[in-house]
Amino acid sequence: MFYFRQKESDIAIEKTAQTRVEVPLDDALLPPTSGSVIGVALNDKALVQTLEKSFHEKPHVQPPKTPVLYIKTDNTHLGYGAPIKVPTDKGPVYAGPALGIVIGKTATRVSTENALDVIQGFTVVNEVSLAETSFYRPAVKAKCRDTFCPIGPWIIDKESVQNPNSLTIRTVINDQQVHETNTNQLIHSVEEIVSYISGFMTLEAGDILIAGTPLRSAELEIKPGDSVMIDIDGIGQLSNPVEME
Amino acid sequence: MKSARILFNHETLHVTVNEKDQVVTQEGKVLEEGSFTWLPPCDGKIFVLAINYADHAAELSFKAPDEPLVFLKNNNSLIGHNQHTYRPDNVDYMHYECELVVVIGKQAKNVSVDDAMDYVGGYTVGNDYAIRDYLENYYRPNLRVKSRDTCTPIGPYLVDAKEVKDPHNLVLRTYINGELKQEGNTKDLVFNIPQLIAYLSDIMTLSPGDMIFTGTPEGLADVKPGDVITTEVEGVGVLKNTIISETDYLKTIHKQ
DSSP states (O other), X not given: OEEEEEEETTEEXXXXXXXXXXXXXXXXXXXXXXXXXXXXXXXXXXXXXXXXXXXXXXXXXXXXXXXXXXXXXXXXXXXXXXXXXXXXXXXXXXXXXXXXXXXOSOBSSOOTTTHHHHEEEEEEEXXXXXXXXXXXXXXXXXXXXXXXXXXXEEEEEGGXXXXXXXXXXXXEETTEEEEEEEGGGBSSOHHHHHHHHHTTSOBOTTOEEEOOOOOOOGGGBOOTTOEEEEEETXXXXXXXXXXXX | OEEEEEEETTEEEEEEEOTTXXXXXXXXXXXXXXXXXXXXXXXXXXXXEESOBHHHHHHTTXXXXXXXXXXXXXXXXXXXXXXXXEEOTTOSOEEOOEEEEEEEOSOBSSOOTXXXXXXXXXXXXXXXXXXXXXXXXXXXXXXHHHSOTTOEEEEEEEEEGGGXXXXXXXXXXXXXXXXXXXXXXXXXXXXXXXXXXXXXXXXXXXXXXXXXXXXXXSOOXXXXXXXXXXXXXXXXXXXXXXXXXXXXHHHHHHHO
16 A cells, blocks of 8 residues: 655645555655654664774764664655755755655554554655764754655555565666665664664654665765656655755 | 643643633633643744853853754653653653743744844743763764653743743743752853844744744753752743653553
C-alpha cells in the first residue's frame, strides 16, 4: 500500500493507492506526513571513518557515545516535485540521500525487538544541507533553511519492505547517477534508531526519522537549474528541481 | 488579553484567562482550577538560546558567543502549567532554566531588526530543563539533554505582545519549594528579541506559534523528585511544575 498527501485547493488530502502507478507524480504532492522530522547524524560508516581523528580532538575530545540527533523544522519539509531553493552566498549545498522511517503509532521506550511494531513504513528523504565545518554546535544554519528537506513521494508500508537495513540508495543529478550507498552502511540500524530515540522522546504517528546521510562529497553538490533524484530500491524515487533562493 | 489551551472533559479548549487568573471558556463560563489540565499555550517550532545572558555564560565558563547560539527542541518535550517533569534515575545534575518565551504572531522571513517587534504575537514563561549528565560535544546541547519528554514546561498562558510594555526589562525568578534560587532581568540579554527574530528569519521562515526561548540568567541548581519548581517572568506569568522520579513517571505512562 502507498500512502500520500495531495494539495487540493490549498487543503492537504490524505490518500492511499494499491500500486505506485496510481499516484500522480506532480508537484501537487505534499510530504506524505506532517509530523516531526528527526535525523541521525554521523550514522554512516565511511563518513565516521573520515572524521574519526577529529573526534579525539577539541572540541569533540571523544567520539559520540550515543546517536547524534538533529531536527529538520517544518519550514524545511517539501513534497515531490517542488523546488529546493538554494542560497548562492553560503557555500556549497549538498543533497542528502536517506531512508525515512515513518512512525505508525505513539511510541515511548520501544525495544529494538519491538521497533518494527511502531513503524508504519518507509519513505525517501533528501536531507539537504550546507557544508558543516563542525559538529560541535547544533546545525540550525546548515540544515534548517526553507525547502531543505524534500520527503516522498509516498510512504510504502513496512510489509512491502523485506529488509530496511539493506537497501540501495542512488542519487541521480540531471539524469546521471552520481552516488550510491546502502542502508547496510548505517552504524545504528533502523531498529536501533527507533529504540534509542523513543527512549526519551515519545514519537507520534506520522513522525519521520532520517536514518543517516553519507559524507557530503563533491558529487552530491546541487546547484540552481539541477534536477536531483534520490532513488531507494523498493521504496521510491524522490525528484526535485533546484532553484536559486 | 491572556489566552491558554486546556484539556477539559477530554477536549482541548481555547480559553482566555481573566484578571483574577481564572480560566474563562468561549461561552463565558469560569472553570475552577483543578477541573481541567493546562496544556502548552502554543504549538510550533521550538528555538532555545544557549548562553544568552552574560552572567550565565560566566557561570558555565563560556565567553558570550559572537552570534546567537540556537538549538531546537521537539514538541514531545512540551508540557503545560502544573504538570510533572521526570528526573531520570541515576543522574547527578538536572537543572531548571527560567526563560522568557517570545511567541511569533505572523509569518516572518528576512525581517530587519527595526521591524522585528511587529512579528511578536505574545509572551509566555518557559522552563528549559537540562540533564547535564547527558551532555556530549556533538550538536551540543544535544537532544538527549534538552528535548526529553516532560522537560519543557511552558505557560500557563500567552500574554498579548501589546500588554507587555517593555519585554527588555522583566525580572525572571525561579524558586525551589518557595526558596528563591535564580534571579535575573531580560535587560541583560546578550542578543535581544529583535536581534533574535532578525537572525532566525534570515535563516528560515518563522510561523505563528513558533517559540523562541530567549535564554536563562545565572542561578542554576539541582532538582530532586518532590521539588516544586516555580519559574516566573514579571508581568508574563508564574509557571509551576513538580519533579517526579522516573519510576513514578513510568507508572503513569504504563497506565495509559
